Amino acid sequence: MVPGGAGESPSDGALCRAFGAGDTAAFGELVRRHQALLLKVLRRYTRGPEDTRDLAQRAFLQAFEAARRALPRLQQADGEVPFKAWLLRIAINLGKNHLRDATRWTAVPVDDARSASAAAGAQEQLERAEAEAAVRRAVLALPRRQREVFTLRVDGGLPFAEVAQALGITEGNAKTNFHHAVKRLKEATQR
């Protein structure tokens, strides 16, 4: 069984170690714990729920594989397993590659159909949808690091400290990239 205090959920590292020892329930717990976040981060890069699910599964498998390889080393050094950071980094890379492959076949922007707006008038709704589509295209056209920081912050709702950990950068660097990303998006909407 996974170690953890009464009423206290076990850490990702403890779950990874338990899974490494053959506890499949720990595997399930890790998937359940992170699948909602992964859905939020991946949906920007996909066309629909099926794509998102497929990418989420691949991200989990790759993260588990990374954990399996790193566990012996981390156990020796008594280090924490940054499972969530691995998962997010893998998910972003998978999403980026998926988007690249998708746009290779079609120039249609990713999922404008999702932008259902609650605007009152049809004209206003159309304008709003067009503005959303333009800004979302601009997000995908941001430089890599800015895009990664922006999507983890805005889509994932992560604190800058976790964004930084997931991307292997400092918190200050994450904030700077976010600032530049927002600036670029403002410029894109003013054109």
Next chain:
Amino acid sequence: MTCEDFELELGAPALSEAGRAHLQACASCRETYEVVALAALPEVAATERAALAGLEASTLAAWQAKTRRRDLVARVPSLALAAGLGAVVATGVMWKLRPAAPLADAPGVTPVAAQANDVDPELEAPVVPELSAEALNLSDDDVSFEVAWPSATEGDL
């Protein structure tokens, strides 16, 4: 609160009290807020959430299939080594069990090489039967030719 501080609140689940107050007062930050709101994706729909149902089971099944493949691949070198060793052992056993050749120093047995060297060259000469007409039983009756003079026009073109 400064504009920089406000910007860093964007993307958080909710604005702070100070952030909301700054938003009311600052036009530039309202513009920034609007851009980020446009860029943000809508709330996750129920259909999207439903698509993730069973992700845990399918991911576990995929992991187990991957593990089985990896174990099989890891076993290939040891299987190949075992097969190689088996082949070596089988070759050794077959070598041991092959039919025994006659021993050269056994009593009454002449070595093959020695026999070859001792043969009289005259005995090796092939015996060619002598051929003669009598031996072939051929007589003049059996051999006849028709001989005639060439015609007067033979050879004319």
